[in-house]
Amino acid sequence: MTVMTAVSSAEMAPHRQRIIAAAAELTVTSGWASVTMSRLADMVGVSRQTVYNEIGSKPALAEAMVLDELARFLAVVNAAFERHPADLIPAINDAVRGALELAQGNTLLHAIVSATHGADTELLPLLTTHAGSLLDTAKGVVAERLRPFDLPLDDRERETVIDMVVRLVLSHVMQPSGTPAQTAKDIAWIAGRVLAG
Amino acid sequence: MTVMTAVSSAEMAPHRQRIIAAAAELTVTSGWASVTMSRLADMVGVSRQTVYNEIGSKPALAEAMVLDELARFLAVVNAAFERHPADLIPAINDAVRGALELAQGNTLLHAIVSATHGADTELLPLLTTHAGSLLDTAKGVVAERLRPFDLPLDDRERETVIDMVVRLVLSHVMQPSGTPAQTAKDIAWIAGRVLAG
DNA sequence: GCGTTTACAAACCTTATGGTTTTGTCAAAC
DNA sequence: GTTTGACAAAACCATAAGGTTTGTAAACGC
Numbered sequence: 001m002t003v004m005t006a007v008s009s010a011e012m013a014p015h016r017q018r019i020i021a022a023a024a025e026l027t028v029t030s031g032w033a034s035v036t037m038s039r040l041a042d043m044v045g046v047s048r049q050t051v052y053n054e055i056g057s058k059p060a061l062a063e064a065m066v067l068d069e070l071a072r073f074l075a076v077v078n079a080a081f082e083r084h085p086a087d088l089i090p091a092i093n094d095a096v097r098g099a100l101e102l103a104q105g106n107t108l109l110h111a112i113v114s115a116t117h118g119a120d121t122e123l124l125p126l127l128t129t130h131a132g133s134l135l136d137t138a139k140g141v142v143a144e145r146l147r148p149f150d151l152p153l154d155d156r157e158r159e160t161v162i163d164m165v166v167r168l169v170l171s172h173v174m175q176p177s178g179t180p181a182q183t184a185k186d187i188a189w190i191a192g193r194v195l196a197g
Numbered sequence: 198m199t200v201m202t203a204v205s206s207a208e209m210a211p212h213r214q215r216i217i218a219a220a221a222e223l224t225v226t227s228g229w230a231s232v233t234m235s236r237l238a239d240m241v242g243v244s245r246q247t248v249y250n251e252i253g254s255k256p257a258l259a260e261a262m263v264l265d266e267l268a269r270f271l272a273v274v275n276a277a278f279e280r281h282p283a284d285l286i287p288a289i290n291d292a293v294r295g296a297l298e299l300a301q302g303n304t305l306l307h308a309i310v311s312a313t314h315g316a317d318t319e320l321l322p323l324l325t326t327h328a329g330s331l332l333d334t335a336k337g338v339v340a341e342r343l344r345p346f347d348l349p350l351d352d353r354e355r356e357t358v359i360d361m362v363v364r365l366v367l368s369h370v371m372q373p374s375g376t377p378a379q380t381a382k383d384i385a386w387i388a389g390r391v392l393a394g
Numbered sequence: 395g396c397g398t399t400t401a402c403a404a405a406c407c408t409t410a411t412g413g414t415t416t417t418g419t420c421a422a423a424c
Numbered sequence: 425g426t427t428t429g430a431c432a433a434a435a436c437c438a439t440a441a442g443g444t445t446t447g448t449a450a451a452c453g454c
Contacts, residue, residue, distance in 0.1 A: 015397095033407095036445060047398050052447070113326050119407095121318055128325040129310050129371055160383045167368040168361060174326055177360065186357045193391040212426095233416065244427050249418070316436095 016054040018044045020068045023061055028107045032062070033119040063133065066126045069108055070134055073099050074141045081145040088149050088195065093188035096169055100180030103173040113174065127174060138166045152197040161194055213251040215241045217265045220258055225304045229259070230316035260330065263323045266305055267331055270296045271338045278342040285346050285392065290385035293366055297377030300370040310371065324371060335363045349394045358391055 022043040026035045037058070041048040055061045080094035103109055112123045126134065142162045151158065165187060172183050219240040223232045234255070238245040252258045277291035300306055309320045323331065339359045348355065362384060369380050 037447090038445075049399080049448095050397060053397085058446075116322075118315065124321065124325070125313075128321070131372055135372070135374075157386070160386065163374065163383070164361075164365060164387055168364055171364040171368055175328055175332070177332075186360070189354070189357065190361055190387075190391055193394070194387055197390070234418090235416080246419095246428080247426060250426085255417075 015044065015046055015050060016064075017068075019046075019051055019054055020061070020064050023065050024069065024108050027065070027123075028111050031111070031115065031120045032123055035061075062123055062126060065108075066112075066123065066134060067137060069106070070137060073102055074138065076102055077141060078145065085148075088146075088151075089188050089192045091145075092165065092191050093184050096165075096187050097180045097184035099169055100172060100176065100183055104176075104180060109173070127170070131170065135163075135166055135170070138170075139163060142166060151195055153195070161191065164194075165191060212241065212243055212247060213261075214265075216243075216248055216251055217258070217261050220262050221266065221305050224262070224320075225308050228308070228312065228317045229320055232258075259320055259323060262305075263309075263320065263331060264334060266303070267334060270299055271335065273299055274338060275342065282345075285343075285348075286385050286389045288342075289362065289388050290381050293362075293384050294377045294381035296366055297369055297373065297380055301373075301377060306370070324367070328367065332360075332363060332367070335367075336360060339363060348392055350392070358388065361391075362388060 019040050022040050023035050026039065026043075037051045037055075038048045041051045044051075055064060076098035077095040080098050081091045083094060084091035111120075112127065115121050115124065125131075139159075139162050142165065143158070146158065146162065153161065168187055168190075172187075177183065178186075216237050219237050220232050223236065223240070234248045234252075235245045238248045241248075252261060273295035274292040277295050278288045280291060281288035308317075309324065312318050312321065322328075336356075336359050339362065340355070343355065343359065350358065365384055365387075369384075374380065375383075
């Protein structure tokens with residue numbers, strides 16, 4: 001039986017990651033409509049069947065692509081929390097600012113949000129009306145990062161705060177209302193008031 | 198010179214309101230793609246030119262329709278605040294719960310959110326990526342309702358709280374995560390903590 | 395096992411044509 | 425203030441043929 005870690009699972013499925021990367025690249029340069037399974041297979045150098053084996057279907061590819069991009073945002077969040085192991089509010093501030101800055105320059109995100117014609121718009125719901133798995137994943141990571149902290153909140157209240165922060169950040173990712181630094185400061189301020197009890 | 202009130206302005210442009218209502222009805226029953234200016238003119242009993250005079254253009258009609266629907270949500274918010282003239286947190290609780298309940302059974306909202314094909318999806322950005330005017334309108338109303346209350350917040354902090362609540366509610370309108378009552382309780386709890394200082 | 399190849403039906407997109415509808419704006423008439 | 429008639433430009437629709445893509449399956453090779 002093979003031991004399964006986060007790292008080794010990435011090494012075990014090198015195809016999957018490269019397929020997703022190729023799909024993102026194609027989406028940025030030519031739009032989601034131009035992404036086909038055989039084109040991905042060609043770019044990666046595998047057979048079309050392997051693409052199906054690794055990904056499953058076109059909708060699954062869309063979700064994998066979005067969740068893969070989300071992972072980059074969550075890496076920024078994790079880095080911010082590791083930079084402030086003891087201070088929660090500065091950690092939140094840095095995490096939010098980092099995520100919003102990443103959003104600003106993110107070409108894939110821009111391609112998804114500014115797509116207006118036909119099949120290119122199929123990705124937008126994954127960030128808006130069908131963002132369930134995205135929200136759940138993000139909330140899971142934040143919950144994990146919050147676990148070490150001893151807060152004056154019960155479990156339900158914790159979840160509520162996490163849900164608030166994640167939804168607020170996503171809202172500002174889609175529709176910014178100020179600079180990342182300013183918005184991060186605002187959200188961190190709110191979190192601070194809520195956590196202060 | 199005619200005195201301009203909310204009521205008399207509605208009476209002064211009876212056409213506009215009926216046109217928007219007809220557009221909403223058509224959108225619900227046959228989709229946004231089936232909404233044409235001449236069809237609206239026929240339904241309302243005016244000429245096509247009058248529709249253009251009142252509305253301006255197709256994109257303007259879309260925005261007018263969304264803002265008109267928003268007005269219904271804001272009416273619920275206003276009613277909640279008038280029900281609790283002295284207690285801010287219960288007012289927020291009722292306002293949020295009312296808005297989310299209205300969202301649940303709102304056929305137009307459902308038509309917009311569940312549209313997946315072609316031109317029908319043109320309305321979704323008005324609630325997500327181009328929701329600027331919607332957010333601004335909602336924030337204006339909430340700010341007005343908050344004005345009588347003497348809160349331990351400066352102006353910037355007030356705006357930040359309002360922005361948070363409005364974005365959170367919109368997020369839950371698009372992507373609910375629980376019952377309206379439960380979500381309202383959560384948001385009111387957060388608001389309470391922030392306002393308590 | 396794991397990946398490739400080949401084959402396949404069904405759905406879908408493309409191209410091209412021509413015809414129709416719709417948009418948005420005008421000026422004139424009521 | 426509203427209507428009518430007119431208009432160009434653009435968008436959309438119907439039809440058909442041909443190609444592409446999707447998703448599944450089995451046979452092949454290492």
